[in-house]
Amino acid sequence: MAGEIKMTRTGGRPASSGVIQGKYALSVGLPDKLAPDGWSWTLLSDVARLETGHTPSRKHPEYWGGDVPWVGIKDATENHGRTINSTSQYTNTLGISNSSARILPTNTVCLSRTASVGYVVVMGRPMATSQDFVNWVCSKSISHHFLKYVLLAERESFFRFASGTTHQTIYFPEVKAFHVCLPPKDEQEIIAHILGTLDDKIELNRRTNETLEAMAQALFKSWFVDFDPVRAKAENRGPKLPANLDELFPDNLDGDGIPCGWHSGNLLDLCELKRGYDLPTSQRTPGAFPIVSSSGVSGFHHEAMAPGPGVVTGRYGTIGEVFFVKGDYWPLNTALYVKNFKENSVRYVYYALKQVDFQKFSDKAAVPGINRNHLHEAAMIIPPREVQVAFERLMSSTWNRQDANDAESSTLAALRDTLLPKLISGELRVKDAEKIVGRVA
Structure with missing residues (x-):
């Protein structure tokens, strides 16, 4: 097996001689835990080539932008457990040749080891990574799918393997000492297939919902941003909406370029936003109500502070994302939530907020933030309530x-x-x- 593994280029200190046992099938050092019948504890670097990554110099813009996907922490946190085929940033041959980064092959398994520890992705095509990752190029002796699931299962263990006060990091001496409990290859594949069947269906549902959401956003833009039904009536051209919908739209635009009879104002005319509520992690008690931060649902609590359905957006840290919440929820203090919909449709407010250019209202600080009073000044079109309701009814299915x-x-x-x-x-x-x-x- 070792003969199948090419030399790694991680460098640094040798493998740790200590033992830190994980929960299930991973350990720093060889544990004294017995392997199941037919399985064996194996040094991971004996069956998978260990690689790290690097960041091409930001001082050289010519190193960035190209056809080499470069995996950063953002890609891992947003795609935990998935196979990725694209990244938020790309480098190029020049960037690779002038850094310690390497282009790694398809099916390389990546684990974030610092900044945000324990996120796992698999390369769906050749890519490079930042130095925040350790990566394994699997040999024929280990299924990359099986290794992915081992790492996913052991996420809590990584915090035992890590050290550091300000930022937790898994250092290379520990990584080099990783041992994995391996069944025979055919059993690895079967285990990965069983778990993958569930993940594949979850992924299909996610992609389907992305398509459905894109359809809803496209219709909203057609009706309320481009005013297509109004323009079609004004120009006496098709395609026309069904009569019960067509009659809701005027047949012309006014002097300001909005449908006659519709109101042009600002966000505060549409709804009122309010800062969310503090809820330290130590005070959270598991329950049925989602905790919504500036980046989405971050947990659940036994109490709610806002009635659903609701709409939440970022106030501090992550800005620009807008979330629809079906039931009662707890908006965190990093978020703004809609306190008052002012008799407007909840869904209309949600999609209208998604049209806002939040960067215009950011304070441009190192950690972006938004003052809700400034955001309330965002220009907004407010159609009659019956048109908003028609949109909701049409999209309800x-x-x-x-x-x-x-x-x-x-x-x-x-x-x-x-x-x-x-x-x-x-x-x-x-x-x-x-x-x-x-x-x-």
């Missing part, structure tokens, strides 16, 4: 389908999270797991 997909994905994710540690530790054997998955997938 689309949103219901999204809700059904989300509910199914939650059920499948719960099953996957139950099976994952049991399968990769050998506690549950594949024949029993296949029966369970076969009943729901």
Whole structure:
């Protein structure tokens, strides 16, 4: 097996001689935990080539922009557990040749080791990574799918493997000493297939919902930004809406370029935003109500501070994202939430906020922030209530389908999270797991 692994280029100190045991199938050093029958504890670097990454110099803009995907922390946090085919930043041959970064092959497994520890992605095409990652190029002895699931299952263990006060980091002496508990290759593939069947369906639901959301946004833009139904009537051309919808739209634009009878104002005319509420992590108690931050749902709590359905956007840190919340929720202090919809449709307010250029209202500080009073000044078009309601009715079946997909994905994710540690530790054997998955997938 070792003969299949080419020399790594991580450099630095040798492997740690200590032992820090993970929860299921990973350990720093060789643990005294017995492997299941037919499995064996194996030094990971014996079956997968260990690689790190690097960041081409930002002082040379010519190193950036090109055809080489470059995996950064943002890509990992946004795609945890997935195979990625694109990244938020790209480098090029010049950037690679003038740095310690290397282009790694398809199916390389990447683990974030610093900044945000424990995020896992798999390369869907050749890519390079930043130095925030350790990467494994798998040999024929280990399935990259199986390794991915081991790393996903051991996320809590990475904080035991890491050290540091301000920022937790998994250092290379520990990484070089990683041991993985491996079943035979065919069993690895079966385990990965069982878990992958669930993940594939979850991913299909996610992509379907992205398509449905794009359809809703396209219709909103057509009606309320481009005013297509009004322009079509004014120019006496098709395609025309059904009569019950067509009659809701005027047949001309006024002198300001908006549909006659519609109101042009600002965001405060549409709704009122309010800063969210403090909720330290130490005070959170598990419950049914989502905690919504500037970057989306960040947990659940037993209390809610805002009634649903609601709309939330970022106030501090992450700005520009807008979230629709179906039920009651707790908006965090890093977010702004809609306190008063002023008799406007909740969905209309949600999509209208998504049209706002939040960067115009950012304070441009190192950590971006927004003053809600400034955001209230954003220009806004407010159509009659009946047009907003018609939009909601027309799209209701689309949103219901999204809700059904989300509910199914939650059920499948719960099953996957139950099976994952049991399968990769050998506690549950594949024949029993296949029966369970076969009943729901």
